Amino acid sequence: MKKVYKITIITTILLLVISFIIVLNRTTEGIPHGIYFRLDESGIMIKDGFESGWSIKNKEAEHRYLTYRIKSIDGVIYFEIELLEENGYTREVSGLHRYEVQYDKKTKILVVTMYADAIGNPSVVPNSEFDLKEFQFKKSGFSIG
Incomplete structure (x- = not known):
């Protein structure tokens, strides 16, 4: 009976470890799933809250609730999005937008070419x-997405 308990516990632990490793290594188009914060010019992370960066999961990238x-x-x-005038967006904002993205596996830095505001x-x-x-x-x- 003790053998059955040991085997059950070891099997359960192995399944949990394997599941955790799989969840941590999920990617979309080579970009690991997770939360990405912006880096300043000196490479220091700017944590202005979750919505200021990118959240990557399940073939989607979320930035500022979009x-x-x-x-x-x-x-x-x-990263592609289509904003429609009938949803309240202006002519300058509406339409199909694509941000070109590069992910460097070595440095683990995500580079997104996107519009910069006035500042x-x-x-x-x-x-x-904007440019x-x-x-x-x-x-x-x-x-975990």
Whole structure:
């Protein structure tokens, strides 16, 4: 009877460890799932709250409560969203927007080319009146998605 308990406990522990490893190593288009915060010019993480960075999970990237689809087109990864005027967006904001994305496996830095607002921070919503700028993000946590 003791043997059965030992085998059951060892099997349960192994299943939990394997499940945890699988969850931690999930990716979409080579980008590990998790929460990414912006890096400043000196490489220091800026933690302005969850919504200021990117949350990557299940083929989606969320930034400031907007959910983008993660797509690979001709080997290039994009975060893509379509905003419609009938949902309250202005003509400058509405339409299909794609942010080009690069993930460096060596440095584990996510680079997103996105619109910068008037003071140089990532724009809350895509807006073609602003210029595109590269922003760097680094993972600081994980999501189970």
